Amino acid sequence: MGVARTKLNGLIFYQPSICCNGYTLFAPMDGRKVYLIDMQGNTVRQWRIPCSLGGTCELLPNSNLLCPGKVGDSPVAHLEGTTGHIFEMDRDNNIVWEYKEPHLHHNIRRLENGNTLVLKYIHVPPDVASRVKGGVGETADPMWADAIQEIDTSGKAVWEWVAYEHLDPEKDTICPICRKSEWTHATSVDVVDDDKLLVTFMRIHMVMMISRKTGEVTWRWGQGELAHPNEARMLHNGNVLVLDNGRHAPGIGLGFSRLIEVNPGNGAMVWSFQERIPFDFYTCFMGSVQRLRNENCLVCEAVTGRIFEITPHGDLAWEFVNPHRHKGTPEWGKHNFVYGARRYDHQDASVADEALIKAMETMKTQYRNDTSKVAQKVAATASSEEDKVRSRLADLGY
Numbered sequence: 001m002g003v004a005r006t007k008l009n010g011l012i013f014y015q016p017s018i019c020c021n022g023y024t025l026f027a028p029m030d031g032r033k034v035y036l037i038d039m040q041g042n043t044v045r046q047w048r049i050p051c052s053l054g055g056t057c058e059l060l061p062n063s064n065l066l067c068p069g070k071v072g073d074s075p076v077a078h079l080e081g082t083t084g085h086i087f088e089m090d091r092d093n094n095i096v097w098e099y100k101e102p103h104l105h106h107n108i109r110r111l112e113n114g115n116t117l118v119l120k121y122i123h124v125p126p127d128v129a130s131r132v133k134g135g136v137g138e139t140a141d142p143m144w145a146d147a148i149q150e151i152d153t154s155g156k157a158v159w160e161w162v163a164y165e166h167l168d169p170e171k172d173t174i175c176p177i178c179r180k181s182e183w184t185h186a187t188s189v190d191v192v193d194d195d196k197l198l199v200t201f202m203r204i205h206m207v208m209m210i211s212r213k214t215g216e217v218t219w220r221w222g223q224g225e226l227a228h229p230n231e232a233r234m235l236h237n238g239n240v241l242v243l244d245n246g247r248h249a250p251g252i253g254l255g256f257s258r259l260i261e262v263n264p265g266n267g268a269m270v271w272s273f274q275e276r277i278p279f280d281f282y283t284c285f286m287g288s289v290q291r292l293r294n295e296n297c298l299v300c301e302a303v304t305g306r307i308f309e310i311t312p313h314g315d316l317a318w319e320f321v322n323p324h325r326h327k328g329t330p331e332w333g334k335h336n337f338v339y340g341a342r343r344y345d346h347q348d349a350s351v352a353d354e355a356l357i358k359a360m361e362t363m364k365t366q367y368r369n370d371t372s373k374v375a376q377k378v379a380a381t382a383s384s385e386e387d388k389v390r391s392r393l394a395d396l397g398y
């Protein structure tokens, strides 16, 4: 079982001997701070961005933070996952690079050459949109799909892949329960090799590999198996690890999420994880998955704010619930949703810098002192309130 049944926030469960110990980076939805915590749940570093967070963040090998933020005036704000602004911040919270484009959405990925892969919403031409199968209702005008772009450090697009030029309107069909306003809805992009990228397309229930050289889709998998996949990651063994949200799964009434490892060579599922009571692990959207160095998985169950680590056998190794609550839409009110999480163990360059580790330890000590002061203050307040009640009861003759 990979869930501790409790309403507590912060660190819930920790079994050090079976964990891939390190630091965990997480980005609360609608917040402005990104947190790096240790295995005990202590905040060891935090970054503050000038707008609301828009998606999963990454630490770069130089310890900088790569982070998507939301712009307020996006023309595609009505589409899920819109961001519009990317920040790279150094360890002292300075913005060292930024890129703004209102059609940006979801995931970003820094490449080894220093460029950045981004996802953008684009219009599908009406003659193509009218041929796209699936979905509910009339074809929207405009219908939206995705472009993937490589942006250099000056903000110039040096490579682009446009979904409607390479997908098949007859075969790459929209989820039968979703509206026809969007065709593809990419949610993640990862690097396979020098040529290929791995992309998750939520609306068509598929993960695909695409060739950067030819634009061709070289591998597509998921229809009939996946339901709103949110993230796919390339593994060192050549397999693909997918977080499948499990929303709108054909023929399945109850929503539940799964992790699936698939061999792209033959399409075989070689590993999977779901909870024994299926909806004990369910995030209807967002979330993340990461295969760790010891073969465990770090998972973000976005809509419960829960980040957990499981072994290959599905045993819980670590569990943490986001204690920070932020105001979302007026309908949702405050919530502790988390876009995604990443673990950096002690072999990762991102957290291996001695100065950074020293700074993080200092902050941890400060955090403990602050927490201790707050606890003393709460205890003192409680004590004085108790005295007042006793005094009032005494006045009444009790």
Ligand SMILES: [Zn+2]
Pocket (backbone or CB within 6 Å): 175, 176, 177, 178, 203, 228, 247, 248
């Ligand atoms: Zn759907």
